[in-house]
Amino acid sequence: MAKTKVLMIGGTGIISTDCSLLALQQPDIDLYLLNRGKTPNFLPPDTKAIHADVNREDDLRQALAGHDFDVCCDFFSYDQAALESKLRALRGHCRHYIFISSIMAYRASEHLLKTEANTPIGNARWTYGWEKSCCEMRLRQECADTGMAFTIVRPGYTYNRVRFFNPWSISHWRSWTLAERLLSGKPYILHDDGMQLCTITHTRDFAKAFVGLFNNPAAVNEDFHITSTTYLTWKRVAEIQAELLGVKPVFHCLPAEKICAVVGYGPAQKVVHCCSHDIYDNSKIRAAVPAFSCTTSFEDGMAESIRFYRDNPAYQQIDPAWAAWFDTLAKYSVSH
Numbered sequence: 001m002a003k004t005k006v007l008m009i010g011g012t013g014i015i016s017t018d019c020s021l022l023a024l025q026q027p028d029i030d031l032y033l034l035n036r037g038k039t040p041n042f043l044p045p046d047t048k049a050i051h052a053d054v055n056r057e058d059d060l061r062q063a064l065a066g067h068d069f070d071v072c073c074d075f076f077s078y079d080q081a082a083l084e085s086k087l088r089a090l091r092g093h094c095r096h097y098i099f100i101s102s103i104m105a106y107r108a109s110e111h112l113l114k115t116e117a118n119t120p121i122g123n124a125r126w127t128y129g130w131e132k133s134c135c136e137m138r139l140r141q142e143c144a145d146t147g148m149a150f151t152i153v154r155p156g157y158t159y160n161r162v163r164f165f166n167p168w169s170i171s172h173w174r175s176w177t178l179a180e181r182l183l184s185g186k187p188y189i190l191h192d193d194g195m196q197l198c199t200i201t202h203t204r205d206f207a208k209a210f211v212g213l214f215n216n217p218a219a220v221n222e223d224f225h226i227t228s229t230t231y232l233t234w235k236r237v238a239e240i241q242a243e244l245l246g247v248k249p250v251f252h253c254l255p256a257e258k259i260c261a262v263v264g265y266g267p268a269q270k271v272v273h274c275c276s277h278d279i280y281d282n283s284k285i286r287a288a289v290p291a292f293s294c295t296t297s298f299e300d301g302m303a304e305s306i307r308f309y310r311d312n313p314a315y316q317q318i319d320p321a322w323a324a325w326f327d328t329l330a331k332y333s334v335s336h
Contacts, residue, residue, distance in 0.1 A: 009072065014203065020033065071098060101132045101153065113279050129273070165237060
């Protein structure tokens with residue numbers, strides 16, 4: 001029986017690493033990664049890798065020459081131009097294109113429990129979400145024109161051992177900045193009152209649903225958000241992290257509007273989005289992938305993340321710009 005040939009565009013990032021690891025464990029999947037080979041890699045050394053600049057169409061064409069893929073997973077298109085170059089390079093060489101979008105593509109909704117059907121895309125409050133929604137529309141048009149199958153996947157708030165989970169637009173690789181504030185007893189900034197609910201999914205659990213979409217008829221020309229049923233307030237998130245670090249948190253609250261005024265709307269867009277409850281009904285993905293279940297609690301997942309950072313101090317990178325912003329925000333905030 002022929003194996004399913006799968007291309008992961010990216011494959012070593014926060015979400016995609018666990019997807020790659022799970023795919024490598026499947027005897028019927030022949031996995032290839034396409035990236036520049038620059039990101040720290042937690043995959044086996046014998047993983048098949050194609051190195052190219054994924055944002056340069058000529059590089060893509062040259063690197064992918066002679067390859068045809070059953071499934072291509074695009075973790076690396078953040079705007080239409082980036083998606084277009086990949087679609088052109090892969091046109092005629094990919095049967096099923098899985099585009100990783102985001103729940104941030106959804107518009108603000110009056111529904112507390114959001115589904116794929118009751119929440120339209122087109123989030124104009126955040127550039128990242130808007131660009132992802134534009135990519136979704138472009139992919140649908142491409143597949144209507146060419147007959148290629150597509151699936152749109154919208155991850156929620158995800159984390160793994162590298163990402164110290166938080167609501168800020170800080171690089172995952174420098175997310176220890178938040179842990180350092182807790183450990184140092186510095187004020188930890190909560191947007192508004194920190195009581196907004198978010199849906200949290202460990203990337204190991206996300207991967208179970210994601211890999212289950214390969215060669216799955218229920219996935220063809222469909223869209224899914226892949227989320228858990230773990231709903232926590234942002235304040236409770238920080239409380240759990242502080243407990244695991246063995247410290248007592250010092251919370252300061254600040255309206256999101258003031259945060260925007262201090263750091264600028266660009267860096268604050270994610271926090272503005274987080275000022276609404278983000279709760280998602282995952283019944284559609286569970287119906288498509290019945291084996292999907294979320295088994296990593298937030299407490300266990302964050303404990304693993306903290307162990308990783310403590311065992312690998314070289315990863316304890318601090319973002320100086322955000323550290324300074326947090327200090328400034330603390331001056332305007334109210335102790336809680």
